[in-house]
Amino acid sequence: MNDVFDTMRESMEGVHMRTPVERIVAGGRARRRRKVTAIAAGSAVAGGLSLVVMTGGAQVNAPPAGVHVQLAAFSVDSNADGTVTVKLTKEQTLDPAILESTLAQAGIPADIRINEFCTSPTDIPGFDKVMDSSKEAGGQVLITIDPAAMPAGTKIIAGIRTPDYLPDDPSKLGAVFGLARDGDTLRCSTELPR
Structure with missing residues (x-):
C-alpha cells in the first residue's frame, strides 16, 4: 500500500501549492453555505x-x-x-x-x-x-x-x-x-x- 502512496507523492513532486490549505477549506465551506442560502447573481x-x-x-x-x-x-x-x-x-x-x-x-x-x-x-x-x-x-x-x-x-x-x-x-x-x-x-x- 505504501508503494501506491510513494508513487503518488513522487508524481506530484513538481507541483507546488501557493494557496494555504486553510484558505482552500474556508472557500469550500463558503461555497457550500452559498449553495444552501442561494446567494448568487x-x-x-x-x-x-x-x-x-x-x-x-x-x-x-x-x-x-x-x-x-x-x-x-x-x-x-x-x-x-x-x-x-x-x-x-x-x-x-x-x-x-x-x-x-x-x-x-x-x-x-x-x-x-x-x-x-x-x-x-x-x-x-x-x-x-x-x-x-x-x-x-x-x-x-x-x-x-x-x-x-x-x-x-x-x-x-x-x-x-x-x-x-x-x-x-x-x-x-x-x-x-x-x-x-x-x-x-x-x-x-x-x-x-x-
Missing part, C-alpha cells in the same frame, strides 16, 4: 417595484402540493387558496436560476433576468389577475401570484435591477414583471424601462 429589488406587464385568459396550471422555500435572497410559499407568495429581499443577492426552479416547483413557469428587462411581442391582457405586489418595511417586496389565473402556455417574465446597476440613473425602478407565451421571442434590453 444580483440583488433582488432596488427602490420601488414597477409592474409593467401583459396577460390574459384562463389557466390550467394547478399548483402542486405545498412548496415552502426560505432562502436569504427570497422565499416562496404555496398558500391554501392556490396562490403562491414570493418575498424578495433586496439586501441579499439573487440567483435567477434558483428562483426559476423554485417557482416551477410551485407550478409557475418563469424567466427571471438580472439587469435585463424583457417584453413579450404578444399583448396578453389581465396580468392584474395573475400578480399583486406590495412593499414591506425593511425593503422586502411581497408578491402574490395566482397560477390558476395564468393563461395556458404562458410564463412570468421578470427583470430585476441590482443596486449597483446604473447607479447614476434617476429611475427608482427595481423590477419589471410581465407574461409571455412559451414560444415568444422576447425583446430584451439592458436599458431601464421608462
